[in-house]
Amino acid sequence: MAVRALAHVNLAAIERNVKLLRRTVGPRTEVCAVVKADAYGHGAVAVSRAALGAGAGSLAVATANEAMELRAAGIDAPLLILGAISSEELPAAVASGGTIVVWDTRFVEELRVAALRAGRPLAVHVKLDTGLGRLGTRSLSEAIDVVQAVRAAAPVLALTGAMTHFATADGDLEFAAAQLQRFAPLVERLRALADGERLRFHAANSAGALRLPGARLDMVRAGIAIYGADPMNRDPAEHALEPALALRSYVAAVKQIAPGESTGYGRHFIADRQTHIATIPIGYGDGLPRALVNNCDVLIGGRRYPLRGMVSMDNITVDVGPSAAVAVGELVTLIGLDGPERQTAEQLAQRLGTISYEVLCLISRRVPRSYHRDGEPA
Numbered sequence: 001m002a003v004r005a006l007a008h009v010n011l012a013a014i015e016r017n018v019k020l021l022r023r024t025v026g027p028r029t030e031v032c033a034v035v036k037a038d039a040y041g042h043g044a045v046a047v048s049r050a051a052l053g054a055g056a057g058s059l060a061v062a063t064a065n066e067a068m069e070l071r072a073a074g075i076d077a078p079l080l081i082l083g084a085i086s087s088e089e090l091p092a093a094v095a096s097g098g099t100i101v102v103w104d105t106r107f108v109e110e111l112r113v114a115a116l117r118a119g120r121p122l123a124v125h126v127k128l129d130t131g132l133g134r135l136g137t138r139s140l141s142e143a144i145d146v147v148q149a150v151r152a153a154a155p156v157l158a159l160t161g162a163m164t165h166f167a168t169a170d171g172d173l174e175f176a177a178a179q180l181q182r183f184a185p186l187v188e189r190l191r192a193l194a195d196g197e198r199l200r201f202h203a204a205n206s207a208g209a210l211r212l213p214g215a216r217l218d219m220v221r222a223g224i225a226i227y228g229a230d231p232m233n234r235d236p237a238e239h240a241l242e243p244a245l246a247l248r249s250y251v252a253a254v255k256q257i258a259p260g261e262s263t264g265y266g267r268h269f270i271a272d273r274q275t276h277i278a279t280i281p282i283g284y285g286d287g288l289p290r291a292l293v294n295n296c297d298v299l300i301g302g303r304r305y306p307l308r309g310m311v312s313m314d315n316i317t318v319d320v321g322p323s324a325a326v327a328v329g330e331l332v333t334l335i336g337l338d339g340p341e342r343q344t345a346e347q348l349a350q351r352l353g354t355i356s357y358e359v360l361c362l363i364s365r366r367v368p369r370s371y372h373r374d375g376e377p378a
């Protein structure tokens with residue numbers, strides 16, 4: 001095992017998760033695969049290809065640069081850019097041919113000028129803020145003003161859909177349902193206005209798609225679920241989701257320490273017995289937060305061992321017991337399966353007081369991503 005720290009990404013798991021979502025939402029609802037933030041740390045290009053191959057109808061990213069990265073890789077699927085776009089980013093966003101989300105008439109004008117200059121028509125979706133309190137117009141009438149501005153800019157701009165985004169689809173479903181009710185009048189108004197154009201209405205993220213059937217509409221924007229992580233930060237198996245990413249390293253050294261001796265910066269672990277410490281060459285430079293100090297397990301040889309002491313930039317230390325049951329070179333699993341043992345991104349997230357999304361996004365560029373399909377080369 002030559003690689004010090006490696007993220008194994010099972011594209012077959014991503015394909016199964018996409019297919020599971022497609023079955024869940026039914027044939028009239030498109031699955032849009034959300035691949036922002038480098039596909040939640042999994043690698044946007046490889047994940048996009050796998051998701052499209054499994055029947056995702058479109059992709060979504062957050063930024064213009066993310067859109068350009070996919071285009072540069074030759075991915076020409078329909079693409080939605082979810083985030084706010086600054087003037088500096090506008091030329092790249094327009095050049096990507098992605099659908100752009102609008103909620104501001106001044107931005108619509110900026111977009112019209114940019115699209116005209118680029119000599120290409122642009123599709124836009126209007127966004128209504130129904131309770132997340134982030135992006136989107138606050139009221140229905142403002143949304144209609146934005147829609148009229150888009151229609152006035154035809155044929156340079158074309159309205160092709162409308163969206164909202166849930167604050168609590170992973171928790172309070174009553175609030176999510178109330179948001180959906182606030183979205184309904186916009187859907188009605190636009191259907192009436194649209195005279196035959198086909199508009200696409202969408203509201204649900206992964207949690208909404210799984211838990212709120214009424215929110216599925218024309219399309220669901222599924223991120224975390226396609227990676228096989230649980231939007232509710234529980235066990236992904238509860239929704240038959242299959243984690244796609246395994247984070248692995250190896251045992252670089254094993255040494256005996258005596259009672260009173262310590263490991264790591266700041267001496268956060270002092271042995272109270274004779275034991276063995278294995279040093280694993282993965283640390284916060286690879287995306288393992290320092291906050292895991294004395295509060296994490298790793299899997300070696302199908303067994304759990306506790307992390308002892310501080311997380312350094314490049315290493316962690318693990319107590320492998322008085323009899324040193326592990327050897328230099330053995331595989332170490334931080335996230336993933338090892339024999340009968342399993343550690344999920346959700347479990348790490350719970351120790352850190354965060355969600356699996358953040359744990360996955362933290363895995364840094366220093367960690368190569370290696371792709372396979374159920375163990376076969378991808």
Ligand SMILES: *Cc1c(COP(=O)(O)O)cnc(C)c1O
Pocket residue numbers: 034036082165204205206207221222223224225231
């Ligand atoms: C990130 C994002 C999603 C995907 O959310 P998941 O919980 O990962 O499914 C959907 N919609 C918008 C607007 C987003 O920003």
